[in-house]
Amino acid sequence: MRVALVDGGGTNIGSVSYALERLGATSRLTADPGDILAADRVILPGVGAAGAGMRRLRELGLVDVLHQVQAPLLGVCLGMQLLFERSAEDGGVETLGLVPGEVRGIPPRPGVRVPHMGWNSLVDLVEDPLLTGIEEGDRAYFVHSYAAPSGAHTLAATEHGGRWSAVVRSGLRWGAQFHPERSSALGARFLRNFLHEVER
Amino acid sequence: MTLARRIIPCLDVREGRVVKGTRFRDHRDMGDIVELAQRYAASGADELVFYDITASPEGRGVDVAWVERVARSIDIPFCVAGGIRSVGTARAVLHAGADKVSVNTPATQRPELVGELAEAFGVQCVVVGVDSLRDEDGHWRIRQLTGSPDATRALEVTTLDWVRRVVDLGAGEVVLNCMGSDGVRDGYDLEQLAAVREVCPVPLVASGGAGAPQHFVDVFREADVDGALAATVFHDGSIPIPALKQTLAQAGVEVRLEASPTTPTREAS
Numbered sequence: 001m002r003v004a005l006v007d008g009g010g011t012n013i014g015s016v017s018y019a020l021e022r023l024g025a026t027s028r029l030t031a032d033p034g035d036i037l038a039a040d041r042v043i044l045p046g047v048g049a050a051g052a053g054m055r056r057l058r059e060l061g062l063v064d065v066l067h068q069v070q071a072p073l074l075g076v077c078l079g080m081q082l083l084f085e086r087s088a089e090d091g092g093v094e095t096l097g098l099v100p101g102e103v104r105g106i107p108p109r110p111g112v113r114v115p116h117m118g119w120n121s122l123v124d125l126v127e128d129p130l131l132t133g134i135e136e137g138d139r140a141y142f143v144h145s146y147a148a149p150s151g152a153h154t155l156a157a158t159e160h161g162g163r164w165s166a167v168v169r170s171g172l173r174w175g176a177q178f179h180p181e182r183s184s185a186l187g188a189r190f191l192r193n194f195l196h197e198v199e200r
Numbered sequence: 201m202t203l204a205r206r207i208i209p210c211l212d213v214r215e216g217r218v219v220k221g222t223r224f225r226d227h228r229d230m231g232d233i234v235e236l237a238q239r240y241a242a243s244g245a246d247e248l249v250f251y252d253i254t255a256s257p258e259g260r261g262v263d264v265a266w267v268e269r270v271a272r273s274i275d276i277p278f279c280v281a282g283g284i285r286s287v288g289t290a291r292a293v294l295h296a297g298a299d300k301v302s303v304n305t306p307a308t309q310r311p312e313l314v315g316e317l318a319e320a321f322g323v324q325c326v327v328v329g330v331d332s333l334r335d336e337d338g339h340w341r342i343r344q345l346t347g348s349p350d351a352t353r354a355l356e357v358t359t360l361d362w363v364r365r366v367v368d369l370g371a372g373e374v375v376l377n378c379m380g381s382d383g384v385r386d387g388y389d390l391e392q393l394a395a396v397r398e399v400c401p402v403p404l405v406a407s408g409g410a411g412a413p414q415h416f417v418d419v420f421r422e423a424d425v426d427g428a429l430a431a432t433v434f435h436d437g438s439i440p441i442p443a444l445k446q447t448l449a450q451a452g453v454e455v456r457l458e459a460s461p462t463t464p465t466r467e468a469s
Contacts (some may be wrong), residue, residue: 012324014296047321113401113402115373117324119204120202144324184275185277188275
């Protein structure tokens, strides 16, 4: 299986490829359109801000390429946020538009710390091959200040001063707001599902 | 169900090995960094902090080889502290696979560093460590260069003002090390942590003073911190993490109870 890790410049790229390694899968870190379009699975990782993330994808000419991907695509953390139509980060950024919806800032208030950092529960799970073996209430590791409100495309939500999308899907595009590469056994299961349970 | 409070073991690293001892002297080798990191991950630690004790005082950067070895072998988040003085060193550490970097003395010497790191990597990667001690006038003030007792200096700025400032500059998390209770194993400094909590809208991690499971219950309940860091009680086995998590859960503190498997699953792709 060819797994393409899109090199969008995020700092978690190493961690994602190590997590795949632990599952016995090898991935190729690439910004090459041919590599990305030939892959059986495409992962868009990312840590950082939406503005810089989109700028980099544009500079690399990858915006159209990501629209052309026919294989299952998974965005992780910022990578998931970029799948939506718009983000409120950096004064408002137009993003990839592969999943309907918008990303906004998590409003801080007493008891609701921002960034949302740590192990939170996945709730309101919808049946999906990507969530095989993952149960309501299982915890995943989150770290982010922006988020997509839970909506029609949400497969799992999490609660932090509101209900936010933890996992989303639109067609063969999935996104995880949490970090599967740092989410222990749950994260390994989630990535294994992405490799083996979702169909082309 | 909501966000879990985090239990965070802190490991001192010297030349890629985990060591124990009074900082900078009488170091005892505790073992291979990867083995210890995996053991903690399997026991249910929510996150790890590695404090590079050679990097900071000797003015050296962090040796990223061990950071990469840790990143490959564990599946929980970890933070690297010590020796990070610039965006360049931070980038090398983050690219090697660390999830966060923590700055302490360099931030006191050049506060703009905090903003530069936040700008380059996002606030979620930037932790500011604060060493704090109560002065005779009753105010808590920060200390710098606490790694070596002879070099440690007290600064003018109060701890509460400093925490407000670093959060404004872009700290995504604050680790407050209460030096008055550090090493005494008599409990966290609840009064100070609660006061800092009031001015700290980002996650706050308590450090210094853990000696018994009840100390963790108290610090989460009474100071409302997001995480509790400790070293000795975890390293010497006097507080096993699974038992600690059970105690916390029974006391009504939200914790993550499932532990990760000891050996990573391997299968053909």
